[in-house]
Amino acid sequence: MADSGAGPARNRGNLPPLSLHVPEPRFRPGDRVDYSHLPIPPAGEQARPDETCDASDTRGLCDDLIRVLDDDHRAVGAWDPKLDPETLRRMLRSMALTRAFDDRMYRGQRQGKTSFYMKCTGEEAISIATAHALARDDMVFPSYRQQGILISRDFPLVEMVNQIYSNRADRLKGRQLPVMYSARDYGFFSISGNLATQYPQAVGWAMASAIKGDTRIASAFVGEGSSAEGDFHAAMTFAAVYNAPVVFNIVNNQWAISSFSGFAGAERATFAARAAGYGIAGLRVDGNDALAVYAAALWAADRARANAGPTLIEHFTYRAEGHSTSDDPSAYRSVQEREEWPLGDPIDRLMRHLIALGEWSSEQHAEMDLQVAEEVKAATKQAEKNGILGHGMHHPFHTMFEDVFEELPWHLQEQAEQAIRERQTKFPEWKA
Ligand SMILES: Cc1ncc(C[n+]2csc(CCOP(=O)(O)OP(=O)(O)O)c2C)c(N)n1
Numbered sequence: 001m002a003d004s005g006a007g008p009a010r011n012r013g014n015l016p017p018l019s020l021h022v023p024e025p026r027f028r029p030g031d032r033v034d035y036s037h038l039p040i041p042p043a044g045e046q047a048r049p050d051e052t053c054d055a056s057d058t059r060g061l062c063d064d065l066i067r068v069l070d071d072d073h074r075a076v077g078a079w080d081p082k083l084d085p086e087t088l089r090r091m092l093r094s095m096a097l098t099r100a101f102d103d104r105m106y107r108g109q110r111q112g113k114t115s116f117y118m119k120c121t122g123e124e125a126i127s128i129a130t131a132h133a134l135a136r137d138d139m140v141f142p143s144y145r146q147q148g149i150l151i152s153r154d155f156p157l158v159e160m161v162n163q164i165y166s167n168r169a170d171r172l173k174g175r176q177l178p179v180m181y182s183a184r185d186y187g188f189f190s191i192s193g194n195l196a197t198q199y200p201q202a203v204g205w206a207m208a209s210a211i212k213g214d215t216r217i218a219s220a221f222v223g224e225g226s227s228a229e230g231d232f233h234a235a236m237t238f239a240a241v242y243n244a245p246v247v248f249n250i251v252n253n254q255w256a257i258s259s260f261s262g263f264a265g266a267e268r269a270t271f272a273a274r275a276a277g278y279g280i281a282g283l284r285v286d287g288n289d290a291l292a293v294y295a296a297a298l299w300a301a302d303r304a305r306a307n308a309g310p311t312l313i314e315h316f317t318y319r320a321e322g323h324s325t326s327d328d329p330s331a332y333r334s335v336q337e338r339e340e341w342p343l344g345d346p347i348d349r350l351m352r353h354l355i356a357l358g359e360w361s362s363e364q365h366a367e368m369d370l371q372v373a374e375e376v377k378a379a380t381k382q383a384e385k386n387g388i389l390g391h392g393m394h395h396p397f398h399t400m401f402e403d404v405f406e407e408l409p410w411h412l413q414e415q416a417e418q419a420i421r422e423r424q425t426k427f428p429e430w431k432a
């Protein structure tokens with residue numbers, strides 16, 4: 001009988017049947033967590049090549065982990081960015097403010113003031129140290145977990161809350177999911193819910209900057225899970241081919257909602273190692289070490305600005321909390337993971353460093369925590385005057401049909417009228 005190939009396994013002598021590997025995370029709920037398999041090199045031991053080096057000179061750094069803060073909270077090694085205490089305190093404050101903001105917005109969601117929120121707990125150093133290393137007018141192409149960049153650039157908190165509440169003062173008119181900010185004047189490209197689309201956009205922006213003979217660079221962020229998207233690879237190819245002035249950041253926080261990093265390829269190679277395949281520079285960084293993140297971000301920014309090419313930076317970190325307010329991580333991972341994470345907490349580490357320098361104290365830290373909590377509370381109260389979810393104080397309903405076409409086409413005009421009519425029939429008490 002002719003073999004169609006569709007039936008039972010074909011027998012070819014003693015060849016083993018083919019099989020697939022389906023990744024499985026090490027720890028599930030209830031498991032005891034032991035991270036001793038993770039190689040964590042001592043701080044300060046990583047060589048720092050010149051920013052304009054050959055991309056191949058960074059190969060070793062793609063498998064290593066750039067670390068500056070040591071176990072005694074001192075800054076050590078060639079990557080120490082030697083920041084002055086004032087800058088360190090500014091970064092610490094932005095990190096604390098971001099965490100306080102996240103905590104309050106999370107509670108706001110639980111209180112029904114917004115439908116959705118996403119925290120970046122444990123990942124604050126990545127966005128905030130990067131923002132401090134970039135120029136103020138460099139364009140960032142963020143994912144939804146880089147609110148620290150807006151906060152570092154002093155974007156008004158009240159505007160963030162207005163967006164989260166989708167209220168009548170939301171400058172995005174309620175058209176974006178809460179936390180999907182857009183602030184061109186703060187060098188913060190519109191966040192898209194379609195993962196990884198910001199990567200090719202960043203490359204296009206960077207290429208345009210170069211074509212115009214400008215000096216501004218692009219800095220793009222993606223989660224490790226999203227790096228499995230095709231857009232990631234298209235962006236890398238374009239950037240490598242045209243030597244675009246762009247820095248690619250992969251935030252490897254181990255999880256993509258309930259999928260672990262293995263499904264994006266983490267079992268085979270580091271994410272930074274992908275740089276080698278494209279012939280661009282790659283760095284792998286302790287993402288919970290604000291000084292290491294700063295040093296790597298500055299190295300890559302200087303490299304891009306010197307026309308020496310793009311860099312891929314993997315920030316090795318841990319998503320300390322749920323993916324979003326719609327998630328319950330206790331359903332799929334061990335709660336011990338956060339406690340056992342070997343790279344600690346980024347705010348705690350920077351605080352201890354400043355204390356070790358004699359430039360900070362626990363009392364000052366406690367005082368700062370109170371201040372940032374007050375600042376967030378004041379912004380929330382102010383934003384609440386413009387409305388919260390379900391209180392009807394949003395942009396007029398009909399505006400959702402506007403701003404796409406210069407003139408509303410007839411079929412959308414009809415749809416708008418129908419939608420408004422139906423809404424008035426169903427909810428006569430609601431305003432247009
Ligand atoms: C193209 C696309 N696929 C899937 C989703 C659904 N989704 C939203 S967030 C997310 C996880 C992303 O994980 P990761 O990239 O690691 O970022 P993290 O949330 O950890 O910061 C998924 C699958 C989406 N928004 N867009």
Ligand SMILES: [Mg+2]
Nearest residue numbers: 223224255256
């Ligand atoms: Mg992730």
